[in-house]
Amino acid sequence: MPTGVALRDVREQLFGAAERILLRDGPDALTSRAVTTEAGCAKGVLHRHFTDFxxxxxxxxxxxxxxxxxxxxxxxxxxxxxxxxxxxxxxxxxxxxxxxxxxxxxxxxxxxxxxxxxxxxxxxxxxxxxxxxxxxxxxxxxxxxxxxxxxxxxxxxxxxxxxxxxxxxxxxxxxxxxxxxxxxxxxxxxxxxxx
Missing domain, CATH: 1.10.357.10 (Tetracycline Repressor, domain 2)
Structure with a gap:
């Protein structure tokens, strides 16, 4: 996982990743790990911007x-x-x-x-x-x-x-x-x- 990559507009990148997962795999596949993997960032990025999933x-x-x-x-x-x-x-x-x-x-x-x-x-x-x-x-x-x-x-x-x-x-x-x-x-x- 990339960890030192600067992310622009993190929220939009994470939201976009979530949408792609929802469209491709459905709601059951939506997890914090899946979102951060799809967004190409470390899992902790999501939790730095949101208190929980x-x-x-x-x-x-x-x-x-x-x-x-x-x-x-x-x-x-x-x-x-x-x-x-x-x-x-x-x-x-x-x-x-x-x-x-x-x-x-x-x-x-x-x-x-x-x-x-x-x-x-x-x-x-x-x-x-x-x-x-x-x-x-x-x-x-x-x-x-x-x-x-x-x-x-x-x-x-x-x-x-x-x-x-x-x-x-x-x-x-x-x-x-x-x-x-x-x-x-x-x-x-x-x-x-x-x-």
Whole structure:
């Protein structure tokens, strides 16, 4: 293991290593040793920056939640352009086609991680809750523009889209084709789309 190598932005290198492990090998393979090995640094580097592995994981989740904010802004800005189905298909694919499915698994199955996240995220499953808020904000904007029915129940549609997309992407061996995601979005929104 390299020990005298200067690391730039250690947190991002460690987070990137964790994401690569999650994408390649799944949540069960994520250990502090695996992360530091993937990052090419000594194991002690992780523990110099985080009190323990669960703090590292909590910070990883929080960092990925922050990234949803940027995605939410871009999705809301797309309102009124393209089609509602295409915009949501792209957003859900971007969200769940990455590491989000594995991070949700981590949150669900690691008790200590979930307990730490509950200190700042009182309800719902972190990451999924923020994704649902992103979809709801977009749907509200499209409703204001008349591209979603005025009586659409956005508080039901948004989590339904998130849950359905999560289920579609949960099988890491075979992510859905864009056409399958679009069909799911169209089905969920059928009553809310004018015409």
């Amino acid at each position: 669960d703090e590292f994981l909590a910070e990883l989740v929080q960092d990925r939640i922050t990234r949803i904010g940027a995605q939410a802004h871009a999705l809301t800005e797309s309102a009124g352009t393209g089609t509602v189905v295409a915009n949501l298909t792209g957003a859900l694919t971007d969200l769940f086609g990455t590491v989000a499915v594995s991070i949700v698994s981590l949150v669900i199955f690691r008790d200590e991680l979930r307990a730490r996240l509950r200190r700042t995220h009182r309800t719902g499953i972190p990451l999924l809750r923020e994704a649902g808020e992103m979809i709801a904000a977009y749907l509200r904007r499209e409703r204001e523009l008349g591209r979603i029915a005025a009586d659409a129940d956005i508080d039901t549609l948004a989590p339904t889209l998130i849950g359905a997309a999560h289920m579609r992407f949960a099988d890491r061996s075979a992510p859905p084709e864009p056409e399958q995601v679009a069909k799911m979005v169209t089905t969920v929104l059928a009553a809310a789309l004018p015409g």
